[in-house]
Amino acid sequence: MDNHTLASLTKKVLKFRDDRNWAQFHTGKxxxxxxxxxxxxxxELFLWKQDDNVKMEKLQDEMGDVLYALLLLxxxxRVDLAKALTDKIKKNEEKYPVEKFRNSNRKYNDQ
Ligand SMILES: [Mg+2]
Structure with missing residues (x-):
């Protein structure tokens, strides 16, 4: 993949949307x-499958759709996604300290 940034990807998404004049349909909800x-x-790609095998092209397409929607949202x-991720990782580091949760799959509030 080329060296895309969140800003350049957002620009691409907005151009796609605006070329079609679809912003009128894109409420936050x-x-x-x-x-x-x-x-x-x-x-859905994994539904009823017995293993993790999935058609990679379809997975890539749907992941692209997820990122498209996330960038639009x-x-x-006006959420800075890089800041949102950085802040959330910091919160999760406090919620799941390594010394207590390494090799553990329990939730932070499980006894
Ligand atoms: Mg889709």
Whole structure:
């Protein structure tokens, strides 16, 4: 893959949307719903399968749809995704300290 940044990918997504004048249909609610629908389409690829084998082209397509929706949602609410991820990892590091959770799959609030 080329050296894309979140900013350059967002620009691409917005151009695709704006060339079609679709912003009029993209409320925060609808874009959030689209994100969940596209994530469900990723899950659907694994549905009823006995193993992790999946058609890679379809997985790539659906992951692209998820990122498309996420970038639109971030633009809509002016969320800096790099900051959001960095902040969330910091919160998770506090919630799941290595010394307590290394090799453990329990949730932080499980006894
Ligand atoms: Mg899709």
């Amino acid at each position: 609808d874009v959030a719903m689209d994100l969940c629908v596209e994530a469900a389409e990723v899950l 971030a633009d809509h609410y």
